[in-house]
Amino acid sequence: MNAIPPRPLISLERLTKTYGQGDAAFQALRGVDLTVRAGEFVAIMGPSGSGKSTLMNILGCLDTPTTGSYRYDGIAVQELDVNQRALLRRHALGFIFQGFNLLARTSALENVELPLLYRRLPRKVRHEKAREALAAVGLADKHRNTPSELSGGQQQRVAIARALVTEPRTLFADEPTGNLDSTTTGEIMELLSKLNAQRGITLLMVTHEDDVAAYAQRTVHVKDGLIASDRAHAA
Template sequence: MTDAAPPIAPPLIALTGIGRVYGTGEAEVQALRDITLSIRAGEFVAIMGPSGSGKSTAMNILGCLDTPTRGSYRFSGVEVGGLSRDQRALLRRHCLGFVFQGYNLLPRMSALENVELPLIYRGIARGERRELAREALTRVGLEGRTHHDPSELSGGQQQRVAIARAIVGRPDVILADEPTGNLDTARSREIMDLMTSLNREAGITILMVTHEPDMAEYAGRVVHFLDGRIARDGSGGADAA
């Protein structure tokens, strides 16, 4: 498998003229001004940019947690702006996986239970859920840690649990918001290797916000945000440095 899908594939994600405004009148803030971005299935895209450049806002919109003030967001051809809150929840449930900087695991629940969580909302029976969760934990290299609480795991291990939770439902896209932000270099590299292998082997599209150029190097494409606009959009590797 190559790291890019065939060029004829229709875009999985298509943002056209997206704007996001917070507040009104004097307090109005233009978080996103005019974003047009198209991502094909199977891409690994890093989003970079200084604080306040709108990359988090863009991630929220891409993750269907927020809706744009103007413009169009099509996911697999579906206009997300026209979906209700619950429909967007269903889209997240079935097509998206989230990885956060702070892991966001539920405390006092074992790694296995954390990974099971998205499947509960899909109404999958307990036995099958256990099985799938165990598989996902094995995929991220934590087969021996299934019954540990997050507090008993290292940062890198917690992030692996979070990744297992993101992939357990076989999503089309993983949205990772600074996934290595709380980790040291060695742990960061392990996480990025894992993400790369998920991208290459499982064909999961990955959108990752980072401000570390080293991490962006893992991506096949780097999009730079600045003041709510896309400043630069190019291939990864040396280009990002």
């Protein structure tokens, strides 16, 4: 099927998103064109209210565009219903959030296992994969700890392990280092870069820090619902 490599993994055409109706309508995205190839590491930057979060939500199949088209790996995402989008998230996408979004009072292992529960894998396989993912982020010895027993950096590592455990093709990171100090930020970014380089995972990351964006290969600036600039970094 994928006859012509490198076919774009993600392609947006004249994508718009409008919230509300009539006079109260607010256009968050006003016609975005964007193409991301498999294996790219793209940083999305922009001031608050620029529409970068809306763009991220639509790219992550958590939200739907008002008009325009979004093709993910050849699938017309704007035509999928709510369940099909859930299944696409389950099978192809991973998420990392600024606030980590781990389940409280739940061990690291169980948190990492969670997406595998929805894939209905047997218990043994789930445990095995979750331990592997925790080991990959350097937390092999913390699998019993609950989020409140872990530092911010460790919590974000658990969240990354949870995103990795399903072996997604694309990872969406929404300000992954927004709650972390500079040392930990460096560690997390090194980890994400390594995943991108070694596993070929496509990474889309929202950030408003230039030194974080510097880890990416390409930075897209969003302003007033449009793409203001899109440039590749010097290697």
